[in-house]
Amino acid sequence: MKSSFFKKTAQLVVTMMLVTALVPVLAFADTASTDAETTAATTTDSVYTDVDTTTTDSVYSNVYSFEDLSDHWAKSDVEYLVSKNIINGVSETSFAPERDITRAEFAALVVRALGLTNAEAPASTFTDVPSDAWYASTVAAASNAGIINGYDDETFRPDAKITREELAAIVIRALDHSDIATNVSDPEEALKNYTDADQIIWAQKELAAAINTGLISGMTEDTLAPEAQATRAQAAVVLKRVFDILSQIQK
Template identity: 40%
Template structure:
């Protein structure tokens, strides 16, 4: 369809939203709806329908003059942005049933901060969208910095524009997305019709810069998943359902006198090559501080381990190694860096990657062995294990990976390591805290995301979002005992992913594959796409 001012066979001048003139050509194909022939938004409706951004209210009608609902407008914004519906098991809204057609679309917008509820527990999906709400939603969806509300004062009815809406109204006006009527009024509390919404959304597509951004692009960032507790066949099936492009099976562990245990599964190597996946095999120390010290402090044993690992990479055609040494003694700080330096030198000779996992630096001896700066210079990637803020032995209940905790961990690492070398690892597990009547911890046990969702479903729980923590929290009573969860789901992972996008880190990882709820892959795919736009 050709659009704009020009000499064409037939030129139709339509008066668009509240008197704003737009030139549109006739559709080159049959009209999809029987009730849009005389609509000022006909060309916008046809364009959006063709691009599967807006549908009709039936197979033959569009209902141009009908107010658009919050659910309908939310879905249209999602599809305009090329996002997918997320069927998350975790929702705070009592008025958004999982069986509703709009459930997943509302989840998508909520997770990305495009749309919020009308309260902590309601979304009001069938409520009409007002003009000032439409301005805010669209400006937010395009991630536009709101301008001074002074521009909104130019409307005759500026006094009735809500204070929270004025910056967005001013931005929408400046961007040419939503204007006033011919009398100079904005009419902020009027419901916006489906035709008016179509014109608004189509104006985004008519902006050459925005339209170009919305075209699909290949994102080649690192998406790493650890194998844990799954057979090779189970792991492969999980990977196929995910966005993961780099596999880290737990194949190698150091042993006495510089030996390593080798659990290489060549069938996974063959499968990975066939499915265009890389393997960075994990090398662990089983948190054995004494054995690790013996290897690191003995140059002969260290060289034996290095040679054995390099030989395994070369003979099995692996893309690299992922070093996961934990509970390393502080006095082994220098020798651990030496080990990484020696290993990297030999891996470079065969064009293999070296990644090193580190824990957040909390000023304790748990991380004293990690010289962030030195390791960052030697290794290709540093994987920040962004979890274990609280653990099952903690005396106080708390989140496994709050946004504040993860953000602080990443920021501290960034002071020593280049952004394009950092991979943020996120958890697919959490802790189920059992509390005494006084609120103190009675017991704690680890729980997978799948188990968490089953609990939320079986108890019909409505979690409450904590903006500062970037997580839902929920409490319930089971067999007379009080429980508390800090939830991990698509929304919490999306909040963590934004740290990656904002700082342009190398990618993400998840510990561990198989514990997740499958909807998180859609959430992360949406986040990569949405936060990758440069509107």
């Protein structure tokens, strides 16, 4: 009888020791899984969007030493905008200045630069802007302010790469929205020195105004490359110039 009692007691003690030993392991496994899921979510939101303020700003907004900007012509303008939480890197050490920028990304940057409130904008009416997309509120805010338009088929084409012509039109509308006069009385005169001015599809007035206000310069002394896709560096420099104009007006 005593032997049976001691045997059962010994088995109980061994079982308790095993459970005690496993608890930290299981707890660590749960923590590791949670951390991995959090990291995956953060990376997904912040690597390329450049706009999700809930994650991207807190991760990259104070980075000033992007390795791919060390000797880049847009370095100072990019770093200034980063310090103002207007633009971010694509990682902790990279800005990707020569990467193209999408219409949705640029819409979000303009909304930030102007300080527009996303929450006050009505829902987007564009057929290709889902309500749960990261850019939905910023596209709606920019569209509501008359800064960015869609296409005749009621699409916005958020993932399309923005052209220099579109970029010029958007920043001019941004200044117009801020009651800063940009109108050029003779667009043809302002564009006459550019041999490819005939390649401008629809934004002759806006490009002329952007050149006249110093927001846009030619790709060379006599070319504009209006149909070329704008890079992140070019977008940053143009936004910095917009920001400078707005700052001077607000003083």
